[in-house]
Each structure stands twice: as structure tokens, then as C-alpha cells.
Amino acid sequence: MREMGADAPFEPEKLVVTVDHWTPAESARTANLHRGVRLFAQEHGLKHFYDVGEGICHQVFMENGHALPGQLIMGRDSHNTSHGAVNALSLPFGLTEVAYLLAVGSVWLRVPESVRIHLRGRLPRGVFAKDAILHVIGRVGADGCTYKSVEFEGDLIPALSISERFPFCNMAVEMGAKAGVMPFDKVTERYLKGRAKKRYRPIAPDPGARYENTFEFDVRGLTPVLSCPHTVDNVKPVEEVAGRTIHQAFLGSCTNARHDDLGEAARVLRGRRVHPDVRLMVAPSSRLEYLEADRRGYIRTLLEAGAMILNPGCGPCFGAHQGILADGEVCISSANRNFRGRMGNPRAEIYLASPATVAASAVKGEIADPRPLLRGR
Amino acid sequence: MGIPDVYSGEIVKLGDDINTDLIFPGKYILVLDPPEMRKHLLEGLGEEYHSRIKPGDIIVAGRNFGCGSSREQAASAIRAAGVPVVVAKSFARIFYRNAINAGLLVLTCPEAAEAAADREPITVDLKGGRIELPGGRAFRFPALPDFLMEIIEAGGLVAHGRKVVAARRARPEA
């Protein structure tokens, strides 16, 4: 930004900054980086600055009401698409572009084509939102929606909480999408009550709106699925990969680490123990979600089962500093990416799954269908 | 700082799906100095490939030029080598964006890309919107939107940002 001659952000009140990668700092280099961000925030009197420990930027941003229906949001991180969960258009950009944005206040972009993903039905027991979006990505492909704005619709949506809508928009980028948007409804309205700090205007498509494509899915027949090494779209039903030994399980990331995700795992883990050969790490996506999970007793359940509870933040998700895998190890994760080396070791393997599948696998010591372990709970 | 209306140079002909790792291998990600960057241009096609590229050459490629990882340097390395224009049948989205932001002129013209041959002369007439190949062959291409041309003419996004900020400062606040 300074390179462009701008001493200060053009509109600092529009800027929301969260420090969430490598938190707390694992090296002097990182600590200095964090400090630089802190100083920047102080220098420019940023009203919306969330320091180390508050949580993952996408969660913190949304839970504090910074994402509102009808808004255009631009951000540095590719999972910025997440805020479509509250009917906003949220676009990821590169570092240079965000710097330009800070200096100038606007940036060029090409208007994307829009596509629809129509989701019909209700999720069966033991099958969750994460399974549904992985299933969609498996069918559509990693470049099935390249540079599109994906609009989710269908009678499944009203039955989903905002937390459940989040993974759909969050992982839209794994289909190549530029944006993922959910419709606005009473669920959105309830979520925003007490969070929204401004008036907002929900946006719905016009009746005659043109879409390049419409993908139809009926979720009623879905089973738990996983993204298998080493691409997100390498999706297989749990029956096909069950029995694969795992060494580490990660319940975290912006995708699935809110209190209800932790609750899903706690339901599986209650009264059970993590397999002796497995390390289960839990990183709640924000301090607020951590508190809520604690209030509901989930944290205690996870701890008693043998989990490690990490501080809110990105943590192990991108392999920078915690929970790095050993050569030949296998990790099952509730996060969003599994490409080779993602969690810090190219000689390890990562499976992506719902929190319930992660928990069930942690108990069994191998990839496992969560449904039998959820019976009667 | 303007740019020429017409570019004339020798063609460097490439095929389809030239990905960013071929254009500028990932291991050089910390090489940011232009004279150093140009030494690794298209190293994915051969370690000494860069030695056949001279300033003013014009890359003409097939489909999906610049696919793969979003590395910004793939675009800036091409500029660092003095190549002002890339003509292709199609560009990968993120590369296209990085190219504009790096001040690299990227023109989509499938017919010209198909007809072009390595080491032949080529003329790109920006004003006229035509590409000329030997033998009187001429091909039209769609002009880039004014806004993108402004960024390229400024030399890239950062330079353009500088201009905008300076212009704002020069104007009294409304």
C-alpha cells in the first residue's frame, strides 16, 4: 500500500483485520510480522482489529456482524467466499490487489457468470452439511465452477443453520468458484439479530436471471463421504475407504470448527476414548465458539475422550506450525484442503470429512462410518 | 508513461496448457529481481530456454496459457525478459489477472495463435486491433477494456495505484 504512495488506508472504517495464521507466533519472524500488523492497526486507528487468539478471520468476521446480506466483500484469503452464507457476495483477491484496494478503495474485476446448485431434500441421519458439499465437489470437479458465482438454492437450505450453510460457501472455492452465495431467509435474519451493526438489504435473483448452468442434487440418498488424497474432488463414500489406518485427526479450520461441529464430534466421543494410536487435535474456530462449546459441555467431553484442545486459529490446517505429520502418516481432517504437503509433510496423506466422521475415525483408529456410533445418541 | 501503438517482434511459439511452473518454476519464488528473474523464464521447457528470448520478442501460445498455480511471478518474469505482449488462444483466469496487474499485455486471438510459426515476425497493432503475420495475413482481436489498458499503460497495478493516489492528493477534497 505504501509503495503506491498511500500513507493510510483510503477508508479505514471498511477494513477488518484478524491475525489468525501462525497464532500464537512460533518464531521471531512470525512474531515480528504480527507486531507489524498490530502497529499498522494502531497507527491507522483501525476500529475492527482482532488480535491473536480471537480466532480464524472468516469466523470472527461473520460472528461480529461484518458480513451482511447484499454486501460486496473483498478479502485476501481464498476462503473469503465463506460470507456468502449470509447472502453477501464475498470475493477473494491477491495480496497486491488488496493493497491496491486499501490505497484506492476499488479494484477491477471481471463479472463472473453465475451458476446454480440446487439442493433438494433433507440430510439423512449421520450425514451432515460437510458431506453434502464434498459430494457436490466430487461430482462437479475442482474446476467445475471456475470463476463462477455459485448460487445455492433448493428446499434443503431453509433446514440449514448459518453454521451449516458456511461450509458450502467456504468450499465453493474448491470447485474453482469466485463466490458462493446462499439465499436470505428467516434463519439469516435470526443470526444477524444482535450481530448486524448496520441496516442491510438482502439480495435475491430476478425471475429472468440467466445462469450458465444448474447442477441438481438430491441429498436424501447421501452417505458420509471423504475427500481422499490428494485432491478435494477425489471424493469417495466412507464404505470405500473405511478401515484405512489413521494417525492423526484434526477438528478445526474455518470450514467446520464451530460449537455445533464440536458438538457433532462430542456426540460420537461421549463415553468413548480416542484410539491409543491416534492424536486428536481440536481447534475451535473462534473464542466465542470455544466459549459456547464449553458452555454446552462439549470441551469437557472432548478432553475426557483424550483430545488436545488448541487455541482458536488456523493452526494445523495449512501445515505451518502445529500438528505436522510424520512421513507416511495419515490424517483425517474437518478442514478444506488436502493437497500433498498441505499439513506440512508431502510424505503424508490427508482425508477431509465431517466432524462426525473425524470423531468416529479417531475412536476406531481407522477411517470409520460415524452412523453406527451415533445410533441412539 | 505510455505504451507503443504497435509492437513488432519475433515470435516465440508455445503450445497448449503452458502452466506457471513451466513459465517460472516454483523453486525460484523468492527471486524477485528482474535481471535474475529473466534467467529462469520458461525454464520448465529447458534450462537455457531463456537465452533464446530477447527483449521485444512476442510470445504466441495455444490454449489455457498460464494455467496451474496462481504465482504472480509467472507474469512479471515475462515482462522482466522484455517480452511486452503475449498472444494466445486462451488464458487461464488467474494468470490473465496477474498479467494485467503486472503490466503485461495479454491478447486473445485464437486464429492468429493457430497461424503463427516460431521465429517468424509478428506485428501487433493495438490501435487498429489487428495482428499481422508474414504473407499479408491479418487477424482481428477484441480490444482490451479502457480500464485495463490504463493499468497496462501505467506499467501495472501498483504503478496505477500510485497515479490514482497522487491524483487524489492533487485534487482538493470535494
Place this chain on the structure above:
Amino acid sequence: MGQTIAEKILSRSAGLKGVEPGQIIDAAPDVIQGALS
């Protein structure tokens, strides 16, 4: 012509009446998320 969600939001942010896919616009966001790592 009916607009999609993206087209509506982008039109407003670029100060235009309507936009078409493929169109290059200069868009001003309502919020900028700077997750600086």
C-alpha cells in the same frame, strides 16, 4: 433483463444499472477483509 445475485451486487458496487458476465468493472467493496498473517 433479470440479474443474478452477483450481477446485482456488482452493479451497485460499480455504480452501474446492470452488468453482464465478462464485463470488466471497477468495484468498490462495502468491507475489506484483511487477514494479515
